[in-house]
Amino acid sequence: MNAGRTVSTDAPLLVVDNLRKSFGAHEVLKGVSLSVKPSQVIGLLGRSGSGKSTLLRCLNMLEVPSGGRILLEGEEIGFETTSGGRRRPLSASRLALQRASMSMVFQHFNLWPHRTVLGNVVEGPVQVLGMAREEAEALGLDLLARVGLRDKADSYPIRLSGGQQQRVAIARALAMRPKIMLFDEPTSALDPELVGEVLQVMLDLAKSGTTMVVVTHEMSFARNACDEVVLLEGGQIVERGAPDYVMTQSENPRARQFFASQRPENAGGPV
């Protein structure tokens, strides 16, 4: 647990307050609250349909919450309060700026097929941060070296394996120098033999003090890399705490049932 890092005792970096999300009449998130401190790694666990991916997508407004608030360093994400006290959605350009500081890694990688590996990594810094292309490429090559793909800089994504594509996606997210990184089931679309290489990169990130919120089904990763795991069920948090406690010692019957069902197929995982 904790990957040998020191989690800051400062004020939370990210605060989620009573977050709600409905799709039509179906309420997917029913008032979720949590906080993330700098350098902390939070694992969001739960069965399919429990709301964990929706929660993550609400954090950077890929899904607009139906209620509640999200604060990053005290600034509300996606909304502003006018001088008259009225709360209204942020303009698209201001929301884009906020999103830049909370990069996301997707389940299906989502690399742009018409750009090279390096092109994918430098696109954000050049187009969003206004970085000079030479500087961005130097940064991009450093990050690709960090994920072990420096030699693939000029390849197109289609020529890479799933694991390599996901590592490029992580480099692309890192290139934005985000305050927090969001991972949405980053290994779920990978063949089993490719999962380890991605988890290793994520473990290295966790050790280096990157603040991360990770939706995952990889119990061994959650145990080894997360400072705190949060178990969701039916759009609510049913248990939270240190991974060892939640996964093995919790008295909560739903938590016990969930982790009991996960144990056999996750024993001896790649990390």
Added chain:
Amino acid sequence: MSYQWDFSILTEYRGLLLGAAAVTFQLVFLSVGLGILIGLILAPFRMAERRLLRYPATAIIEVVRSIPPLVLVVWCYYCLPILTGLALPAFWTCVFAIALYSGVFFAEIFRAGVQAVDRGLIEAGMSVGMKPLTVMLRVTGPLAFLRVLPPFTSQCVMAIKNSVLGSYIAVGEILYEGQRLSIHTFRPLEVLTLVAAFFVAVILPLTLTAGAIERHVFLKYFRR
């Protein structure tokens, strides 16, 4: 057949025919260019979430594409001046009518292309902080265009061929001048053969180039 072909009249009147070919090229470049512009303007409205924007664009597209292009050209030539008080020269009426007709098809092609782009690739752009316009210019637009290259090329070919409709309102393009020449020389078969060869010579390189680009794009970006 006992018909005696005589292509010498084509060289005799080459000045006239070259001038007509130049008019056809002008007509094609202007109508295709304007048509693409109309398509680019209509497509976002056609996809807009707000009905107030979407419905008028949909109405224009559905009405215009249900009119035969010849009817549209002739209608624009005779009816538009009466309705608007604006009497355009035949050439510009033809440019406008063919551009409008092509434009609604281009709009549908662009819409289909944008809607075919994987939502995840757009979200990837949003997640690194791109503004909507940047996402459109750097992600959605290029990927949509790569996907619609074959129907886009087909529509360009249709627009080029539709340029001959100008002959119905006396625009001096290749078919109009050819018909005048065939009446004057009593050699319609030679003239029509030249007109057909002209369009093959213009269109075939275009379709072959587009096909080569399409194969290159597919192999480079999409095929393992």
